Amino acid sequence: MKIGIIGLGYVGLVTSAVLADQGHLVVGVDVDSKRVEGLSCGRNPIYEPGLDELLAKNKDRLQFTTDYAKLSDVDVAFISVSTPTVNGEIYLEYVMSASKSLAKVLRKDSLIVMKSTVLPGTSRKVREITGREVVSNPEFLKEGSAIKDSINPDRVVIGSYTKEAGDVVESIWKFTGAPIVRTTPEEAEMIKYAANSFLAMKVSFINEIANLCERIPNCDVNKIAEGIGLDKRISPHFLKAGLGWGGSCFPKDTLAISTFARSLGTPLRTVDASIQVNNERPKRAVTLLKEIMGQLKGRKVCVLGVAFKADTDDTRESVALKVIDILKEEGAQVVAYDPKAKANVTMVSMEQCIDESEGVIIATEWNHFKGIEDKLRGKYVVDGRRLLDPSKMDLTKFRAIGLGTPSIQGE
Ligand code: NAD
Ligand code: UDX
Secondary structure, X not given: OEEEEEOOXXXXXXXXXXXXXXXXXXXXEOOOHHHHXXXXXXXXXXXXXXXXXXXXXXXXXXXXXXXXXHHOXXXXXXXOOOOOEEOOEEOOHHHHHHHHHHHHHOOOOOEEEEOOOOOOOHHHHHHHHHXXXXXXXXXXXXXXXXXXXXXXXXOEEEEEOOHHHHHHHXXXXXXXXXXXXXXXXXXXXXXXXXXXXXXXXXXXXXXXXHHHHOOOOOEEHHHHHHHHXXXXXOOOOOOOOOOOXXXXXXXXXXXXXXXXXXXXXXXXXXXXXXXHHHHOHHHHHHHHHHHHHOOOOOOEEEEEOOOOOOOOOOOOOOHHHHHHHHHHHOOOEXXXXXXXXXXXXXXXXXXXXXXXXXXXXXXXXXXXXXXXXXXXXXXXXXXXXXXXXXXXXXXXXXXXXXXXXXXXXXX
């Protein structure tokens, strides 16, 4: 098939590379000319494991352009532009603008596939605007394992108005071998928000249990997660206590669905509570540091990790950045290190970051920070992602999220 991909960000680029690898001809369109120029010269703008290689391997089947007219002969056009939340509400201008551009160039029988995360009812609007058949096919990939997730998803959700249109999208993803869930477009759109909200709620739940564990001697939240996660009804995933969830999806999607639900008079109280719990997480890291270090004014603190999670260079809604802001408000001098991501703070090597500072907060779950107990000797340390072995740490100068040992409780 000849496939158009509109929006060459994390989702669009990964989808482009994966579908080209399946033998499709892919035309990727983005309004960001610098991004397109770079891609056309083989420069990948994002860090995602395996993506460089997959783009290079399939370069003959991949074309990148800012020109929508190049989509005039595609069979299917995927919309994967960003859908941010602005002032608590979903901002649909990028989707609408892409739709209007598509309406001008696509063949009448071309299919539009909505991959962007959009509220129930949006695909219907795009169908009206474009006069083309639209199928909702939400994306569930995670950054850091995006290619793996895209090739091997837990399920593929296809929401269509007509059986024929749904069948076309099903044929594209058949190679994954994943269970296919056929729905209405509104159900498909809702599934995406319900999935993200549920996962975010799971993490907020275990983070509240972590707060409780910190007040109970000999009670480690990781053991609680292990003990409950083996119950198949609960599952072990998304039970890692830490500084909370960030990234380009959970924060904006939970807010968008919460506002949408309230506007319909049916507030999502569990989602609202999860957001509230999450908003308090960055402060927790600084509170724990102050417990062991005292006042932070004028003192140097190193933040290890600025990406919103491991294996990505993405800092959107990163909890680490919020931790840095709070540290600065407390008057601390902040330096940071991340293996891939950059931030608006003094960034130095990991060794320099630790050596220069009195206090250290581990804010991102990079494997890089495992086994560095020796390097941290003499420092005040908060392990916000549970990467360190407490038995190797000086417990008078150490705090870890959800770890309630007698000595940490000051007994
Ligand atoms: P992104 O911000 O990384 O990329 C979006 C791209 O769209 C940008 O390059 C931007 O220049 C381009 N764009 C904006 N308006 C355009 C237009 N009118 N025409 C052409 N290009 C345009 O976004 P992303 O992280 O890939 O997310 C895309 C969508 O997928 C969002 O709705 C998001 O919620 C959803 N999603 C993201 C992830 C993820 O892990 N990042 C996972 C699942 C779903
Ligand atoms: C998420 C969804 O998982 C994915 O299905 C959707 O398509 C996009 O949004 P992503 O944002 O890439 O993916 O990252 P994810 O691995 O879900 O992590 C989100 C946040 O939760 C990160 O900040 C991570 O640190 C945090 N997290 C995750 C935890 O704190 N504990 C966990 O157990 C899992």
